Amino acid sequence: MSEKYRGLSPAEFFHRNKEIAGFSNPSRALYQTVRELVENSLDATETHGILPYIDVEVRLHEDRPEWVTLRVADNGIGIPAHEIPNVFGRVFYGSKYVVRQTRGVFGLGVKMAVLYAQMTTGKPIYVKSSTRDSDVVGEYLLYIDISRNIPHVQKMRIKKKNKNWHGTIVRLTLEGAWLQSKKRIEDYIRRTALISPYATIRYRSPDGELLFERVSKELPEPPQIGKYHPKGVDIEILKDLIRRSNNNDMTLAGFLEKYFEGVGEKIAQEFLTWAGFQPDTKVKELKLADLEKLATAMKNFPKWRRPRPLTLSPLGPELLKKGVKSILKPEFATAVIRPPSSYGGHAFIVEAAIAYGGEIPPQDNVLLLRFANKMPLLYDEGVDVSRKIVDSIDWSIYKIKFPAPVAVVTHVCSTKIPFKGVGKEAIADVPELEHELEIAIRDVARRLRIYLSKLEKMYEVKRKEVTIRKYMGEVSSSLAYVLNMDPNSISSLLEELLKKELEKKEVTVNA
Amino acid sequence: MSEKYRGLSPAEFFHRNKEIAGFSNPSRALYQTVRELVENSLDATETHGILPYIDVEVRLHEDRPEWVTLRVADNGIGIPAHEIPNVFGRVFYGSKYVVRQTRGVFGLGVKMAVLYAQMTTGKPIYVKSSTRDSDVVGEYLLYIDISRNIPHVQKMRIKKKNKNWHGTIVRLTLEGAWLQSKKRIEDYIRRTALISPYATIRYRSPDGELLFERVSKELPEPPQIGKYHPKGVDIEILKDLIRRSNNNDMTLAGFLEKYFEGVGEKIAQEFLTWAGFQPDTKVKELKLADLEKLATAMKNFPKWRRPRPLTLSPLGPELLKKGVKSILKPEFATAVIRPPSSYGGHAFIVEAAIAYGGEIPPQDNVLLLRFANKMPLLYDEGVDVSRKIVDSIDWSIYKIKFPAPVAVVTHVCSTKIPFKGVGKEAIADVPELEHELEIAIRDVARRLRIYLSKLEKMYEVKRKEVTIRKYMGEVSSSLAYVLNMDPNSISSLLEELLKKELEKKEVTVNA
Amino acid sequence: MPKNTQQAGKPISPSSEEVLARLEQLAKSIYDQIQSGKPPYLDIPVRTLANTIWDKKRKLLVLGPKTAKREFFDIGESKRFMQTILMLSLIVRARRENDYPTIRDLYYTGKHTIYYVNEYGKKVSEETWDDQRESNAVIQDIEVATGLLREHMGIMHDAKGRIVGNMIIRSKGTEIDLSRMGSGAWGIPSNVDQLEITKVEADYVLVVEKGAIFERLNEEEFWKKNKCILVTGKGQPDRSTRRMVRRLWEEFDLPVYILTDADSYGYYIYSVYRSGSISLSYESERLATPEARFLGVSTSDIERYKIPKNYIIKATERDIKRAKELMNYPWFKESKRWMEELQLFIERGEKIEIEALSGHGFKFLSNVYIPEKIANKEWII
């Protein structure tokens, strides 16, 4: 028999292979849906200079216990009414296909949630949104037309805005295992509040309400859209950029200067000479073999500048410390940020914090909280680069003996997080990243050691007094027996000597 | 600033996220490319009743040591000339989006290889193919237009066929780490030869040539295209089937009978009554809520028949045994096949083999060779269901004491293999599948025990004679000393008694 | 009254002639089987719990009537048969040459290599025995088969026991006065049955588990002040110490008091003096002292003598497990007081050492504890 050939739409492909995107079962699907919606809301706020207000609600269906309704509302920039159908109803459609740090990267997440909802409950997604510069509010009930990968609008309403509201409200109903995933969801919300201390997050669920009020009104500098770093390109990226340049007269030198991060006239000339290209070559004239040679040379040229961090948006040590203190409630907390670095053409910045004591329970291992582009990472800790570093450190050199109440927070910001898998849960041990993370972690650990040392010294003097008094009675009575004397007379003499000894030492400690 | 929204083509998406499809680095990419091409070739032959002849060639580029050229040729059904560009140049295009056992499932693999090649070397893929019923041969040099997900034909030639050749030849050049992946590639080829004993596979590489000639001309019954099993559907599948039926008068009962595996008039009526539907309802009139109710009922109805194995193509015990013998060269081998079973609406069949001794080296653990839909699984053995089962068995009850020269082969055939991840390397421990696998493995282990027992019994009689003669000298000389007698006279008497004793027992064993 | 007055103090060892005769008879019986065309075997009394009988009247463990037929032509037993015959010949040689080998000497003397071709056609080799457990086991087989103790066969062992007191022993024609050892003591030899005990002037025998306590009591001359025979086995007693204690009990009708730590190991040591080991029940008629009295230290003494909390050691799981095992021994099972004591030990999960009594003063043990316990009849049996 002969074969029948046909194409699949991306929506159809992911409908058939939903586990690829992390929607393998009702428990993971519910967690993943919460994650996708919350992350979209945070991207819509802080990336645009708005202090976030996020409202997350989980409700169970009265008649169908396996059905869960999730509603997430934000005060973000909103989505233009005419874009809403594509944003929620079309796989591989979005605003994040740029060189910039965001939580969302694939243009897939929320569509997967929509797909999963409509294939498990048949219910459409409800979206309500308004942009800041618009005077209308758009409301939709949407499906995805799976075979054609286009939105199917069941209901649409555009109405005049009567308040100065902007933002997005999303609601959908899916088959979700609430009991199995509720712990993870709460952890996710809690850790999101830690990494976003400028956000107010309200979380309502069948178990009650949690409110994480912002502990700072200071927002980090939002990330800018940037350019590719010359080190990370391949042939197809070059082809794409040349096609999009739409300029038949552009020289190779001009092309490099215009389209690549950190390339000026001098470095462009130097590279082209190194690589054996004429700087005034017209890019449109380059053959495929030339492009291959150019891509390889760009990858191997050793003198490219490091990427600037314009595309990134780290928290900074003060905000990170505030978040840690508000969520973990330790007796001691500190945080650091590392200078920008890069791997394979992608800029990255590493932050770390350490927290000790207070409400942190003693454990046999460091409590590790991992974040990437301000997203909490809950699964697959065992194969993550941060866990690898934490486990390789001899914590006793920082005066930490287990069981100990110590938590380490790691945060990686990059235009491309080197996740190990599609689930975006574990970061691979890229050498450049591992190096920076280790420095950051050891830095905060050193600061903890200083604190612990001061604490120790204060108790040391006290302990000396206690210890000698502890044994004084035995020494006195034993000597008295051997020498046939009164124990009290010996005790008195010793007490006197001890007081003189202790006056030689005096220590105070500021916690 | 406002957001700019746009869509991505699937090709562009996978170009940006190649690690999702297993092309994370040059080593894995080379292995994955070999795998994709070989699996396509085998699908093109045996699935259509053709005894496979596969030729795999790996060459390193003279000038560019990091470049590898891979060529795979087969004698399969070929690809129609007009379909070649889409098959190799369009993501999500293929002939495998049906309910049937094949190696390829995603319509993605070879496109990823093409993408990877063009983005790492700039070279097009070369394809030459001809179908059995065609009198022309198509030759192409192809790229993928990434931004539009359509093929870009650099060169095309259609010429008259002068021989009765049919099949496909594919050649591409990619950046690949040959040294790091060559062992895996050779293991993959060798194991492919084991699971396809009816195939002749020629493998040429920088290390030399390996030829695995077929050890049987008997092909398994090829799989047929089947229908969905009613148990595994969701709302979208129902919608899709209804749309594709293109029949406004079709009743619900008729719909179920026509489109679902193992549903006849009686079972359809019984189900619809159980679920509370009128059998004569027109399917086109069903509302979305009705479909949700229907899908849920189909999932929960307990009396669906098990899926028939028409869609599957197992080897059978004889072929599996032949493959095991020709590759592993043991002194003993046996194989079994289990009756068809199902999980979540997908039919599956499990086969297992065990091999002992000969050229199998003794090891501290069972040597495990895993296969799914006739594909060798080399990575992630540690998290696979077969390893879990093998590790849970007390092998001493089958007379196997480690280190032992024992190998177990497991083969899972299904219309959907429950892989744990996108890499298609480890099978998840789905309860139904685990249960069948354990039965199969224990069955072959029991057969090995019978063989080992017979072997043991034969040696037992021999051992008795040897043992008693071993000690006879000591007994004679000791008794002689105590009794002041000649040891030889005592030995003679004992020898006579022993001969009588041994005549009472006689055992032979057929190996 | 002495249990065995007619023989009081006399040497009990069979003569060398008699020992040799019994050993040779065993070999003769095997030759007779072979000559009459029968596959040779040994009839060995079974040394397991299943063939161990508690003699209620004599309060002893004894071997039951079961025997095992050890056949040379049985593949699972032929090596043991060979080893038994080999060991028999070694022992016979030692008797004939008037040697006194240790069990280790016998092990080496009989250990050599046998070369042969195995069932797979390979030239291989094997030792007559690989470790001393194998050679020891066949010594035990010969003991039960001939009714002789290894000491009667002239086999020596590392003797640990010490003894002092008002008694005189004749050994190798020498009179030894055990009240004239100074600060030292007499080291009990391997074969106690060759000794003649010619005089005993004592009210009782005090057996002390620990060597250090023995040294202390000996230096204090406790035995003189309290008119007793003082013995130690230094932990688990060897066969000669047990034999000496039994002879004093059996032949001179002396009460025997055992002093150990208050833990399951101490209780077990009492058990060994009292009735022996189940696996060595064939010895108990000669090595056990069935009316031995447990003087202390007992678990109930913790309360009675107000032992401070920080002298108390927490019992291990092994201790508790051992105590539960002891509760199944007939001589403990039949004793209401012992069951109470063991139950208390298990419940409290606490143990103390003899030396814990020193909290009341260094002389408390010798001046108060031991005399009062004996006077008040507060032993356990």
Add this chain to the structure above:
Amino acid sequence: MPKNTQQAGKPISPSSEEVLARLEQLAKSIYDQIQSGKPPYLDIPVRTLANTIWDKKRKLLVLGPKTAKREFFDIGESKRFMQTILMLSLIVRARRENDYPTIRDLYYTGKHTIYYVNEYGKKVSEETWDDQRESNAVIQDIEVATGLLREHMGIMHDAKGRIVGNMIIRSKGTEIDLSRMGSGAWGIPSNVDQLEITKVEADYVLVVEKGAIFERLNEEEFWKKNKCILVTGKGQPDRSTRRMVRRLWEEFDLPVYILTDADSYGYYIYSVYRSGSISLSYESERLATPEARFLGVSTSDIERYKIPKNYIIKATERDIKRAKELMNYPWFKESKRWMEELQLFIERGEKIEIEALSGHGFKFLSNVYIPEKIANKEWII
């Protein structure tokens, strides 16, 4: 010539008055510090390898001049200071009351609970000591601080040694003839320095590692036939056995021959008789026999006496490691023959037991091996 003939045989123990005086003086010195307004401390000679000196002339390990100042007001040392003073008072009490406690008795007598409030304000408690290693350590401290052995202080231990031969010992006014022990032997007491050795008629001292070999040689009356003093320490020798051997060497000028298994443990036992333990170097002037001769069994005897292959035991890694450690001991390092022997042991990785010589016959050890080795001067030193 005797090394110390003026004192040959006489008791060596200091008098009770002298012992008590030295102990009290230690306490007095501490009180004087306190009274004069100085933080109290103890000056304890350091018992480490760094303060251990090899006296080439006398061939002994001796304590060097280093001392440690153990200060009561040093938080890391105050507990040890307290323990030392406490132990001192216990020993004084025993001497005043003429008691002979064991080290375990002392452990219990001094162990009690101290209650206090810690630096965090919590009410807690602590024991004066938690295990016997702590109480033992301060006994050693008192030994080195006062120059007295624990035996001189009346501390008893589990004495293991046995001795027979033509010699007479006076103990507690009693004459004990060690040639008239029959099949038994004399158990060496804890304090050998209180003994008077009044007569020795022997050509040498033979010290046997294994108790069972001692029993065998004793039963054979090897000591009578070969005119020697026969001693065993039953494995690693206790202090009294070593003291007895030294006195026989020092006071009666008898050659001392050590017979052990051919393995690093046996060589180590020789080392203990020869020069003692590095960590107990303060004892070696009284407990070591610097001219002790290693008679056997040596590694080179494997070849010389044609020991069968299946009598040879493979040395463990621990054996090899131990042998390498021994090579660093000065008395082995300075001996060409010992270095050869240890090197051979390490190279071959083989060991044999004394009983392996029984392969040549039960009497080979006593009739051939020992006499020939002594006659041919084939010992190692």
